Amino acid sequence: MAHRKTILRIEDMTKRYGSKTVLKNASLSLKEGELKILIGPSGGGKSTLLQCVNFLVKPDKGRIWLDGEEIIHSRKKELYAYRQKVGMIFQDFNLFDHLTALQNVQIALVKVKKKTKEQARTRAINELERVGLGDHIKKYPAQLSGGQKQRVSIARALAMDPKVMLLDEPTSALDPELISEVLDVIINLRLHGMTMIMSTHQIGFASELADELVFLEDGNILETGPPKKMLSDADCERTREFCSKITELYGNSF
Amino acid sequence: MEELLFIRFEVLPALLKGLVVSIKLIVPSAFFGLFIGIIIGALRVYGSTILKKAADTYVLIFRGFPLVVQLFIWYFGLPHIGIYLSPMVASIVGFSLCSSAYHSEYVRGAFLSVKTGQTMGAKALGFSKLQMIRFITLPQAFRRALPGCGNEIIYLIKYSSLAYMITCIELTGQGKIIASETFKYTEIFMIIGAIYLLLTTIASWILHRVENSLLLPGFEHYKA
Numbered sequence: 491m492a493h494r495k496t497i498l499r500i501e502d503m504t505k506r507y508g509s510k511t512v513l514k515n516a517s518l519s520l521k522e523g524e525l526k527i528l529i530g531p532s533g534g535g536k537s538t539l540l541q542c543v544n545f546l547v548k549p550d551k552g553r554i555w556l557d558g559e560e561i562i563h564s565r566k567k568e569l570y571a572y573r574q575k576v577g578m579i580f581q582d583f584n585l586f587d588h589l590t591a592l593q594n595v596q597i598a599l600v601k602v603k604k605k606t607k608e609q610a611r612t613r614a615i616n617e618l619e620r621v622g623l624g625d626h627i628k629k630y631p632a633q634l635s636g637g638q639k640q641r642v643s644i645a646r647a648l649a650m651d652p653k654v655m656l657l658d659e660p661t662s663a664l665d666p667e668l669i670s671e672v673l674d675v676i677i678n679l680r681l682h683g684m685t686m687i688m689s690t691h692q693i694g695f696a697s698e699l700a701d702e703l704v705f706l707e708d709g710n711i712l713e714t715g716p717p718k719k720m721l722s723d724a725d726c727e728r729t730r731e732f733c734s735k736i737t738e739l740y741g742n743s744f
Numbered sequence: 745m746e747e748l749l750f751i752r753f754e755v756l757p758a759l760l761k762g763l764v765v766s767i768k769l770i771v772p773s774a775f776f777g778l779f780i781g782i783i784i785g786a787l788r789v790y791g792s793t794i795l796k797k798a799a800d801t802y803v804l805i806f807r808g809f810p811l812v813v814q815l816f817i818w819y820f821g822l823p824h825i826g827i828y829l830s831p832m833v834a835s836i837v838g839f840s841l842c843s844s845a846y847h848s849e850y851v852r853g854a855f856l857s858v859k860t861g862q863t864m865g866a867k868a869l870g871f872s873k874l875q876m877i878r879f880i881t882l883p884q885a886f887r888r889a890l891p892g893c894g895n896e897i898i899y900l901i902k903y904s905s906l907a908y909m910i911t912c913i914e915l916t917g918q919g920k921i922i923a924s925e926t927f928k929y930t931e932i933f934m935i936i937g938a939i940y941l942l943l944t945t946i947a948s949w950i951l952h953r954v955e956n957s958l959l960l961p962g963f964e965h966y967k968a
Contacts, residue, residue: 546864566872574870584865587962588884598869601879632962643865650869 494521496558497685498654503542503552505709512538513549514709520654520687525680527696527717528689530706530732536689537581539706540656543687544576545569556653574602577647577655581662583639585631585646591618591638592627595646603650617645621675637668644675655679657688693736697721705729747931755922755932762918763939769832769904769914770943773839774897780840781847781893782886786877788848789855799848806845812906814838819910831912835904843900850892854885887958894951898944905940915939 498520505513513535520526528536541547543554545563554561561572585594592614599610618627621641631639640660647655660676661669673695679686680699690696696703697717705713705720705728713726721737724730787799806814819834829837858881866876908917919936923929959965 541864544868546867570870570872572870573868576868578865578868580861580865580868582861584859584861586862586865586880586884587859588887588960597879598866598871601875602870630961632960646869 494523496520497522497524497556498543498687499555500543501553503539503549503554505538505542505547505549512709513542516552516706516709516711518687518704518711520685523683523685524701525686525688525699526702526704527700528687528704528706529691529693529696529736530712534706535709536706537658538709540578540658540687540689543656544573544578546578570602574598574650575653577650577652579640579643579647579655579657579660581659583631583636583643583663585639585642587631590628590630591623591634591642591645594631594642595649598646599649613649614645617649618642620648621645622671635668636664637671640664640672641675644672644679648679653685655684655686655688657686657690659689659691661690661692691736693721693733705732707732750926750928751931751935754926755928755935758918758922759915759932759935759939762913762915765832765907765912765914765918766904766943769835769839769907769912770901773836773843773904774900776836776840777843777896777900778847778893780844781896782851782882784844784848785851785855785885785889786882788852790873790877803845803848806841807849811838811842811903812909814842815906815910831907831910834910835907835912839900839904839907843896846896846899847889847893850889850896851885853892854887854889855881857888858884884963887955887960887963890951890955890958894948894955897951898947901943901947902940 496519498518500516500518503513503516504511516535516539518526518539528539530536538547542549542552545561548563556572556575561568563569563572586597589597592611595614595617596607596610599605599613600607603610605613615624615627618624621644623638623641623645626634626638631642634642644660657676661672664672669692673692676686676688677699700717702714703717703720704711705724705726707728713720713724713729715724720729721733724733784799784802787795788803791799815835815838818829818838819831822829822834862880862884863876866880871880904914905916907914908920913921915936919932923932926932
């Protein structure tokens with residue numbers, strides 16, 4: 491892995507809400523094709539960290555480099571261009587309710603990337619077929635199941651040709667039966683070498699696929715390491731405690 | 745018989761003339777009112793602190809001043825600073841601005857009802873704020889604001905009768921002229937009332953048609 495180049499580097503990310511610090515000096519780097527999975531209790535700062543990475547939440551401190559170039563988020567043009575290269579998947583999908591699955595994928599291609607309607611349409615159909623939704627392109631979000639919605643949102647992000655994907659608990663809002671259809675898509679992305687940071691409670695999935703697990707609690711990155719070590723022999727007491735509890739709860743399978 | 749002939753040949757032609765003026769007042773006022781209302785509503789939700797304050801003040805003033813007073817200011821007040829508006833233009837300006845203040849309230853509520861997740865979704869794809877409003881939140885907010893905005897347009901049809909106060913002789917103004925010439929107040933104002941009822945009925949019908957044509961899965965009305 492050493493020969494791969496670093497795609498994303500985050501340094502000293504800090505975010506406060508009032509007097510509460512929800513993220514403290516978090517640093518992280520991501521090599522090409524790498525998958526890092528954030529684990530930790532709810533409210534530990536996983537979502538905040540992911541949202542700080544594409545500046546949906548403005549960090550109080552911290553710097554970010556994509557492909558070696560630092561992103562200055564106060565320069566609007568730079569920020570918008572950067573966000574196009576960083577795909578984001580949300581826990582509750584965040585599809586645009588007034589648009590069909592096809593239009594959801596198409597709209598940013600036309601309005602943001604300035605592609606022609608025809609190009610955008612072809613691309614959108616390809617991406618939707620890739621996530622197994624070729625038969626549902628004309629449906630509105632209200633007519634899709636949770637798993638289908640999440641797959642549309644993945645297609646929507648992929649159509650932008652992102653260099654990195656951020657996945658914020660992509661399966662947490664889904665019925666148990668629908669989780670696997672979304673995880674399958676993510677596994678497929680992984681096999682195609684997509685660089686990703688993901689937060690999840692699906693510990694079985696995490697341990698099999700992740701290059702590294704990152705344990706976050708109270709806004710601190712307490713420990714980072716390969717899944718095997720983190721789950722069975724973590725250095726930090728709290729990591730061990732959390733990992734054994736979550737393994738018990740969610741099991742090793744996915 | 746004499747009565748009917750009088751209505752047929754004296755009253756109706758005059759009222760018809762007034763009706764044409766009324767429609768010329770209502771249609772542009774409804775259009776500009778809604779247009780400005782959407783902009784003000786969007787500013788009140790998505791504007792910077794200063795723009796928000798400015799838009800709030802706008803609403804405070806145009807919703808707070810009695811409409812007749814606003815019309816007097818546009819028609820009798822502005823000439824003092826060298827601006828002369830015709831009665832027609834002064835009325836349309838007055839109606840549009842007042843109506844936009846009310847529209848902005850419906851639009852604001854509708855913008856707020858769009859789930860914030862969708863704005864995050866749009867931003868994460870690289871939409872600018874303006875693009876996000878135009879392509880993502882406005883199309884949804886507009887659908888939700890329509891019943892309220894329709895209500896405001898129905899109101900506008902009726903308060904357009906205030907234009908005669910600044911000598912823009914529309915339907916009510918014409919009626920008042922013939923009535924005071926003939927002293928047939930009851931008959932004439934009954935007819936005028938019926939004409940307004942007809943106008944508001946047509947307007948509600950059109951608004952319903954528009955609402956239905958914009959209906960999408962996930963935006964359906966409650967059906968008992």
